[in-house]
Amino acid sequence: SLGLDTSIIGREIVHFLSIGSTNDKAKELANNGCREGLIVVAEEQTGGRGRLGRQWVSPQYRGIWMSVVLRPDIQPMEAQKLTLLSALAVSNAIEECTGLKVDIKWPNDLVVSGKKICGILTEMSAEVDKVNHVVIGIGINANMSAEDIPDELKDKATSLAIELGYNVDRKNLFRYISRNIDELYTCFINANQWHDLMVEYREKCINVGRRAVISKGDVSWEGMVTDIDDDGALIVLDGHGEKKRIISGDVSIRGV
Ligand code: BT5
Incomplete structure (x- = not known):
């Protein structure tokens, strides 16, 4: 057990050694009625995806490739807030865990020293005026070495290990991420705290004023x-x- 002690996120975790895409698995489980907060996490993705069908490089044991199922009672239009919430939660988790400074590039990229270290893919199933579920896919380059990064990404991608000079404890980082998403998602549900979260997001976002x-x-x-x-x-x-x-x-x- 990971001893997460969260209220919603990660009360149930499904782990795979290898999978096509954790988002696809999470969507399948969500369509079959899984509970809110379920996390699918894999050691490797053979078909990791970014937005618009782009590829997400996800080598075995080198990253945190995970997806979270949410069932918020919101309008489809509001779902993009969950991408921002996740970006803020994950950037805080990485900062707390490693001491690195993590910037947010709107809407879904986390950047360290100007290079992408994490991407977030939000996918939603909705009717006209109601969301069925939202899957938040999070890919973090934790212990990728320089050789794990494809040549064409060398000047725009990095990893925690490359920046720190040592490997991180992925389980510990996973715990921080789950707890931080749990905390911010609770703020999101209790809408009165949302404004404060957006103040913090703005401060971390490198695009504002540029x-x-x-x-x-x-x-x-x-x-x-x-x-x-x-x-x-x-x-x-x-x-x-x-x-x-x-x-x-x-x-x-x-x-x-
Ligand atoms: C994203 O897309 O940044 C969202 C990535 C989400 C990945 C997670 S992993 C768990 C879950 N399961 C999935 O199948 N996906 C999610 P986008 O903004 O479209 O950026 C994609 C682009 O980033 C690619 O076209 C490459 O240029 C670059 N890229 C690919 N792999 C990368 C990596 N590991 N690190 C940094 N950049 C990468």
Whole structure:
């Protein structure tokens, strides 16, 4: 037993040596009525996924590849808040556990020394006005060595071990992550504490106050990121001085 002592997250944990994608397994279990807070965790993913069908490199024993099933009583529009909540919880967990400074790149990337160390993939099953379940997939490059990082990712990805110079205790980190998500998810359910969480998210987010290129599909434009609102949308001033509100979806942004 991990002795998590959480109220919702990780009361039940399913562990695999190897799996296609923990998100796919979590969605399957969620569709079969599993309880809220269930975590699927694997030592290796053979088909780890990012957004838009992109690949997520997930070598055996080198990372934390996990998915959490949530059943919040919310409108589909609110689900993106859970991505931000998870990014904040995981960045705090890594900081508490390793002492590294972890920045958030809106909406779903965690970055150490300018390189990606963790990605989050939120997938939802919903009806028009009600969410059935949300699966939060979290991939953390814990003990990947430089050789585990594919050449094409070498200048944009790193791991905790590379940054620290030693391997981390993945079980301990997993505990911190589960407890931090549990704590922030409880704040999310008790909506009155949400604003304070977003204040903390904004402080950790590297995009606020900087210029960025916003891309969706083939369309790209540049603007100044001025804020993130309490719904988790990015507020960007475009070239005509007009304020645009960006909800995460499939948008990708790049600092300039
Ligand atoms: C993400 O997508 O960052 C979300 C990644 C979520 C992975 C977790 S692992 C557990 C769960 N099960 C899954 O199948 N997925 C989730 P995106 O923003 O689309 O970024 C993907 C891009 O990051 C790729 O196209 C690569 O450029 C890069 N990348 C791939 N693997 C990486 C890694 N291990 N570390 C850093 N960057 C990586």
